[in-house]
Amino acid sequence: MRGADVTQEVLDDGTTVCHDGDLSSLYACEFCGKPFSPRHRMQRTCGDDVCQNRRRYQNKRASFRRSPVTQSRARARNARWSAVHRSCKKRQPWLVGPPPYYEYLPGGGVELDVRPLPRWPVELRNTRGLHGMITTMVKELAGVGHRPRWPRWTLVPWPGRFGWGVYFWEDEIVDVVADKQVEGELFARHVTISTSPRRRIRAPKVKRRGRMKVDLTTITPVTITSDGRSCPHIEATADSIRNSITREFVNRLGAEEFLERDMVRLEMLSKQTFKATVPLGGKYGQVIGWEGSCQLEVNAPALWLLKCAGLVGLGSRTAFGFGRIRVSEL
Numbered sequence: 001m002r003g004a005d006v007t008q009e010v011l012d013d014g015t016t017v018c019h020d021g022d023l024s025s026l027y028a029c030e031f032c033g034k035p036f037s038p039r040h041r042m043q044r045t046c047g048d049d050v051c052q053n054r055r056r057y058q059n060k061r062a063s064f065r066r067s068p069v070t071q072s073r074a075r076a077r078n079a080r081w082s083a084v085h086r087s088c089k090k091r092q093p094w095l096v097g098p099p100p101y102y103e104y105l106p107g108g109g110v111e112l113d114v115r116p117l118p119r120w121p122v123e124l125r126n127t128r129g130l131h132g133m134i135t136t137m138v139k140e141l142a143g144v145g146h147r148p149r150w151p152r153w154t155l156v157p158w159p160g161r162f163g164w165g166v167y168f169w170e171d172e173i174v175d176v177v178a179d180k181q182v183e184g185e186l187f188a189r190h191v192t193i194s195t196s197p198r199r200r201i202r203a204p205k206v207k208r209r210g211r212m213k214v215d216l217t218t219i220t221p222v223t224i225t226s227d228g229r230s231c232p233h234i235e236a237t238a239d240s241i242r243n244s245i246t247r248e249f250v251n252r253l254g255a256e257e258f259l260e261r262d263m264v265r266l267e268m269l270s271k272q273t274f275k276a277t278v279p280l281g282g283k284y285g286q287v288i289g290w291e292g293s294c295q296l297e298v299n300a301p302a303l304w305l306l307k308c309a310g311l312v313g314l315g316s317r318t319a320f321g322f323g324r325i326r327v328s329e330l
């Protein structure tokens with residue numbers, strides 16, 4: 001494709017200068033070799049349509065290679081190859097890397113504002129008023145109610161005038177709920193609810209693999225039930241935390257293709273957790289869970305999942321503000 005009249009000249013200092021008729025430039029099109037005077041720092045083509053299209057196609061292929069689907073398939077291929085050609089047949093779960101994943105978590109968050117402000121602050125014991133307000137708002141704006149198994153959103157304490165935000169798991173819902181002003185009711189008072197534009201939540205990054213020590217500290221109590229809702233855990237246990245982040249949680253993140261649940265490793269090192277009882281009132285009764293902190297030894301997939309839980313909540317009743325945790329590496 002290189003034009004016949006394009007010539008290259010190498011100067012004494014090694015610099016290559018391209019000539020094309022009257023135009024001489026240090027910059028040459030990556031695709032056809034024609035020299036050009038760049039109009040911006042990132043310019044890679046001469047600007048010709050053919051070259052522009054080739055650049056677009058190259059970018060597309062590169063982003064396809066970066067996509068978690070492609071990465072996990074490549075890993076699976078490598079694993080199959082190693083199983084046949086390498087002496088170590090058994091995988092080492094503690095050495096498994098973090099899952100390949102997208103740039104952002106699904107859905108997104110909105111900050112809430114309510115006017116007039118309620119007469120008392122919204123705290124965990126009275127989030128059911130807030131829960132009801134959001135349920136009505138979502139029904140009105142998105143036309144959907146609750147899911148039978150797990151809620152469509154998580155209540156997030158948010159530094160701001162009202163003090164709360166909502167993370168929605170589904171793009172379709174956050175898209176219609178974000179950046180709106182609607183009338184509603186909070187604690188039996190008429191209010192105007194404003195939502196901020198959608199804030200996408202960046203997916204956590206785990207750079208290391210191997211055994212890592214982390215501290216998990218609760219901001220609000222964590223409630224994890226083993227058998228339906230009948231048997232809540234009153235202290236942190238490795239099994240219950242692992243179950244909570246490896247079951248539906250993985251599907252809700254859309255990571256089931258990239259993350260092998262049976263490779264998640266999480267062990268309890270020490271804990272200072274206590275039973276927490278929060279009366280939600282009304283039909284919700286009281287919620288039992290645990291709060292405090294614990295120190296865990298985890299592998300990379302477990303750390304990645306815990307960091308996700310740090311963003312969107314751990315355990316159940318997150319739509320009432322439960323399960324806010326802070327995860328830090330020790």
Ligand SMILES: [Zn+2]
Pocket residue numbers: 029030031032033034045046047048051
């Ligand atoms: Zn070109």
